[in-house]
Amino acid sequence: MRAVDIIMKKRSGGELSGEEIHFLISGYVAGTIPDYQVSAWAMAVFFRGMTKGETAALTKVMLNSGDVMDLSGIKGPFVDKHSTGGVGDKTSLILAPIAASLGIRDPMMSGRALGHTGGTLDKLEAIPGYRTNLSREEFREILDRDGFAMTGQTREIVPADRLLYALRDVSGTVESIPLITASILSKKLAEGTDALVLDVKYGSGAFMKDAKDGEELARSLVDTGAAMGMKITALLTDMDEPLGNMVGNFLEVEESIDCLEGKGPRDLMELTLELAARMAVLGGKAQNPSEGRRLCEEALKSGKPRQLFLDNIRSQGGDPDSFLRMRGVYRSDTRGEVRAREGGFISRIDAWQVGHAGVQLGVGRNRTEDAVSPTAGVCFHKKGGDAVKAGDLVMSVWAKDREGLEAALPQLERSLSYSAVPPESRRMVLKSIEPAGTV
Numbered sequence: 001m002r003a004v005d006i007i008m009k010k011r012s013g014g015e016l017s018g019e020e021i022h023f024l025i026s027g028y029v030a031g032t033i034p035d036y037q038v039s040a041w042a043m044a045v046f047f048r049g050m051t052k053g054e055t056a057a058l059t060k061v062m063l064n065s066g067d068v069m070d071l072s073g074i075k076g077p078f079v080d081k082h083s084t085g086g087v088g089d090k091t092s093l094i095l096a097p098i099a100a101s102l103g104i105r106d107p108m109m110s111g112r113a114l115g116h117t118g119g120t121l122d123k124l125e126a127i128p129g130y131r132t133n134l135s136r137e138e139f140r141e142i143l144d145r146d147g148f149a150m151t152g153q154t155r156e157i158v159p160a161d162r163l164l165y166a167l168r169d170v171s172g173t174v175e176s177i178p179l180i181t182a183s184i185l186s187k188k189l190a191e192g193t194d195a196l197v198l199d200v201k202y203g204s205g206a207f208m209k210d211a212k213d214g215e216e217l218a219r220s221l222v223d224t225g226a227a228m229g230m231k232i233t234a235l236l237t238d239m240d241e242p243l244g245n246m247v248g249n250f251l252e253v254e255e256s257i258d259c260l261e262g263k264g265p266r267d268l269m270e271l272t273l274e275l276a277a278r279m280a281v282l283g284g285k286a287q288n289p290s291e292g293r294r295l296c297e298e299a300l301k302s303g304k305p306r307q308l309f310l311d312n313i314r315s316q317g318g319d320p321d322s323f324l325r326m327r328g329v330y331r332s333d334t335r336g337e338v339r340a341r342e343g344g345f346i347s348r349i350d351a352w353q354v355g356h357a358g359v360q361l362g363v364g365r366n367r368t369e370d371a372v373s374p375t376a377g378v379c380f381h382k383k384g385g386d387a388v389k390a391g392d393l394v395m396s397v398w399a400k401d402r403e404g405l406e407a408a409l410p411q412l413e414r415s416l417s418y419s420a421v422p423p424e425s426r427r428m429v430l431k432s433i434e435p436a437g438t439v
């Protein structure tokens, strides 16, 4: 077999066999096939796409390129949630303890912020002392005891994805549905979960800018996941505005505990409960999403998920009491604000602009090696649909330094649109997507 023949076959729209995909990807990981051939192949895939069979074969080869987490000996069911990424998206932090309170175990392996999207690991590490580099044994032990554990991906988990993702990033091939599908699912399969709820986002702050592309990605993910033996379901959700009222690492942990105390903002609570309801169904705790949602609402009222979250902070190296004392005060000293330019209604807050302003503030990063600030971020006092008078406070802003603040403030101003009449209300969940043949 020769890599060039595989590239040319895909370039002409042919369907690659499992052996051809295996040859190319395992050769790449072993260093026998060079970057330039794999990037030519990725570009051919970008334009020609892949069949369901090819996507499943790619997912399998990527999964087998590294270790798989061994959860044997721990009582399931194991159910995780994965989001395709957004701005202000802290649902993982709220969902894991809700699911755990229902007797579901959530083995979470998460990523870091990159570009305008936030990362769960950076949020958790904003809690002083909290460790996200758990050893396998620690991960298993905490998962078993607390019902969930939150760690980063080790170098041994899906090495093919680390190499391929870096190559896609510099070859203009990130936004390919089969490549995204294999990248996400290989990592989720490697963490050992049996079931997965996907939050596939569309809108300005998402990878997929419109609902049609979002639905295509969701369909590819659920069908490939089901073909790989996972229980899987996806929700197609709105990411046109930042989720919730806080964007920032510590700020988002704070907002998560607000939600666990039943005081979360409407959009964030709605999305979290819809995702949690699906986790309850896939974990066999509810017959359907409405029963799942009722169970999750009752769990929240019991206070158990909040306690599990605080227990997990202790298990992973933080101090829950000092965390609670830091609420409302752990903020950078470099502070600014955004006030309404005009009166009427806020018609929209553009998530993409807020995400990029967040990078300037120190919430996120442009390069993987950049540091982030725990105490930078934005608190929205008004969201889309709210009435404002000119001069009202719309955002409180905290930055890692003055230069970052000055760069971010004009962009945050630009993120706001106004209207004279109330805008149409947003639907957080557009639809749910099940594997083909199950509905």
Ligand code: URA
Residues within 6 Å of the ligand: 084, 165, 174, 179, 180, 181, 183, 184
């Ligand atoms: N997230 C991933 O993990 N992989 C992709 O390719 C895109 C988003």
